[in-house]
Amino acid sequence: MINKIIMIIREFWPQFVEGLKVTVLLALIGTIIGLIIALIFSALRVVKINKNDKIHIKILKNIGLLFVKTYVTIFRGTPMIVQAVIFYYSFYQAGIKWSAFAAGLFTISLNTAAYLTEVLRGGIESVDKGQTEAARSIGLSSSKTFLYIIFPQALKNSFASIGNELIVNIKDSAVLSVISVIDVFSVADSAAGKYFLFIEAMLVAAGIYLVLTYSTAKILQLIERKLGVETKEMVSSN
């Protein structure tokens, strides 16, 4: 078996390197874009509707809240593989010719945004109420309180979960091979199909994913230690 694994690595290593780049880019850029979207959505999610608010403010807040809740429910309630197929082909049918990579990145970003919105909401709600009161007591407006006091703490509180989402994305980006994204899994699948060496080819893919996720976890741990945040073990979100 080892000889067959070595043979696959020898023959397919340039494709594996390319696949590795695609996997890393999808996971990293997808997590970053997802985080940016989640920053906005989580702010909409935790907005408080006060009885003193003007009617149009109340309506806007309610629309924002409903939109985010619906978004999170849909994206967390459906598999990413299904989302990828729907996005890829519906855009194609609408005449937008986009690459499989672009469609994959779009899917992974939107999917990540849904999970991170909830992660950040938890982070925001875990900030002590006294922080808001103290900020308001020195005259900071509610938006400045959120921006300068609550949000930085929520982001720090959520760091471990955000890092976990990156690791999840490294692994779960494999499902994007369904729309012909050429990532590590897709290369291994091609190699397996060529020689009917499914176990050997997938062991190579598993090794690459393991090295990637392990090294990412170590880098995240270093950053966490530097930021002084606790590491939290979490199960896959997808």
Add this chain to the structure above:
Amino acid sequence: MIKINGLKKSFNNNQVLKGIDLIFNEKEVVSIIGESGSGKSTLLRCINLLENYDEGKIMFLGKDIKDYDINNLRSNVGMVFQQFNLFNNLNVIGNCTIGLIKVQKLSKKEAEIKAIEKLNLVGMGEFLYHNVNSLSGGQKQRVAIARALCLEPKVILFDEPTSALDPKNVNEVLNVIRNLAKSGITMIIVTHEMKFAREISDRIIYVDKGIIEIDDTPEAVFSNTENESIKSFLQYS
């Protein structure tokens, strides 16, 4: 400076303040005492609108506090909390400068000069760049006082500033408040430190079940033999 008329406040069906009438004069140090749950902290929090009251009126410098821009009001009415509530994402000097930069629109340099002056005043000038979580309770409270002082408020509200501290740290904080009292700043202090209240206050207000029972000089309050409620309260304090 502050005039309160007929102040009422309920939480659900529990009426905490049952019609408070009070006046706080400029440069006066007033302590508010009373049992836990008597409405002292709620009264204080209504003054800078951290709690919205149901009925009554609070006038600050001759104007209804609800007619003020709320952020402007709060920068004039400083508050020090029982649990310090220092901003965990900012260091000591950051806690003091954020209000100056974001509310009073001072430059970072101007804000730092002012913050250092106030931190020196409370004996925390050597801890400028420390993480607030590395400080003792007394040190945290002193930074919280400096943070309130930075905005140069016309009045500072202290909500049980020593209740979360051990005896050693209590004295540290009380000394700072003592020095502030001498400087002539208007202060309203909710406290359980009877000895301190007696020593520092121009006036003591005893609140019981949401009503002002006694509003008098420290001597008169502590020698009161007629009011059973305060007699009983002081006996256990």
